[in-house]
Amino acid sequence: MQTVKTTNGVEIPQLGYGVYEMTSEEVREHLPQALQLGYRHVDTANAYFNEVAVGEAINNSGIPRDQIFLTTKIYPADYGTQETMPAIDASLKRLGTDYVDLLLLHHPYGKYVEAWPVLEQALAEGKVRSIGVSNFPIKKINEIAEVASIFPQVMQIEMNPRHNQHDFKEQLIGRGVVFEGWYPLGHGDPELLNMPVFTALAEKYGKTNAQIIERWHMQEGNVIFPKTLSVEHMKQNLDIFDFELTDDEMARIDAIPQKPYYVVPEQAPDFFMQKYDYSTQVRPFKNTLLQK
Numbered sequence: 001m002q003t004v005k006t007t008n009g010v011e012i013p014q015l016g017y018g019v020y021e022m023t024s025e026e027v028r029e030h031l032p033q034a035l036q037l038g039y040r041h042v043d044t045a046n047a048y049f050n051e052v053a054v055g056e057a058i059n060n061s062g063i064p065r066d067q068i069f070l071t072t073k074i075y076p077a078d079y080g081t082q083e084t085m086p087a088i089d090a091s092l093k094r095l096g097t098d099y100v101d102l103l104l105l106h107h108p109y110g111k112y113v114e115a116w117p118v119l120e121q122a123l124a125e126g127k128v129r130s131i132g133v134s135n136f137p138i139k140k141i142n143e144i145a146e147v148a149s150i151f152p153q154v155m156q157i158e159m160n161p162r163h164n165q166h167d168f169k170e171q172l173i174g175r176g177v178v179f180e181g182w183y184p185l186g187h188g189d190p191e192l193l194n195m196p197v198f199t200a201l202a203e204k205y206g207k208t209n210a211q212i213i214e215r216w217h218m219q220e221g222n223v224i225f226p227k228t229l230s231v232e233h234m235k236q237n238l239d240i241f242d243f244e245l246t247d248d249e250m251a252r253i254d255a256i257p258q259k260p261y262y263v264v265p266e267q268a269p270d271f272f273m274q275k276y277d278y279s280t281q282v283r284p285f286k287n288t289l290l291q292k
């Protein structure tokens, strides 16, 4: 598997498996299939309410822990000088592991500036191997940079051919930030998947439209973790390393008009600031912001 390196030399497999909106039961059924097929990168979050099931699947897989890249994220109510380390420890406990490979601040609200030095401390203590942020605008990244010894190593953000983030990448150029894309397939939106440009390229290369989009991500240098409950799609999503889009084809995809699925609100919507009881491992809310 191709990897992308963080500024401290941690290698992130460029293609992984995301478990957003998967219940613990779905994780128990599908994550073992994904690991067996060769996935070695799993993206979860405390707010996905499935960390326990993720940890069990990894620990029961027979695959050495150091061969799996595991990401989790903590929610804004857990940010703060006092709050963040207990939240990290609780995630590690639920995941049944001594460390995660990447820890992210999930959303740009609350005491994120106070939380950042705690992430650096967790890195120094070996509880996490790399640290970053998700959904942060440049202004708030710069606020973190003022207190940071380590500039955020990873930015996880919506990214797909209709939200290619070229402008944002430009603003962080030279900082060595790895860009991870959520909604890499537009959350499965047929309006994106069925665009004629992908259909034509799929025909040319004998691939599916989704594989063309994933190949575009690879050549963009993006890290992605498409979510799927289908074994067939799991296999397809791994099978994107035997062909290459030409510069002209990449440019055609880059020319697609931009239409984000999600615009990060300036102020925190209420449910982002709530303190949840993660011991239940049953997601108590349906995220209404992230529409198809």
Ligand SMILES: NC(=O)c1ccc[n+]([C@@H]2O[C@H](COP(=O)([O-])OP(=O)(O)OC[C@H]3O[C@@H](n4cnc5c(N)ncnc54)[C@H](OP(=O)(O)O)[C@@H]3O)[C@@H](O)[C@H]2O)c1
Pocket (backbone or CB within 6 Å): 017, 018, 019, 020, 021, 043, 044, 106, 134, 135, 156, 157, 181, 182, 183, 184, 185, 186, 187, 188, 189, 208, 210, 211, 225, 226, 227, 228, 229, 230, 233, 234, 236, 237
């Ligand atoms: N940091 C954040 O705020 C944030 C937000 C959202 C997501 N994420 C992360 O990003 C991951 C991916 O995002 P996502 O799950 O929302 O969206 P996504 O990966 O863009 O799309 C998932 C959808 O695509 C379909 N799909 C997957 N592979 C396919 C293929 N080969 N052909 C056709 N359809 C395919 C799946 O349906 P089937 O089950 O039928 O295959 C599913 O409906 C999440 O799981 C999570 O880890 C992070």
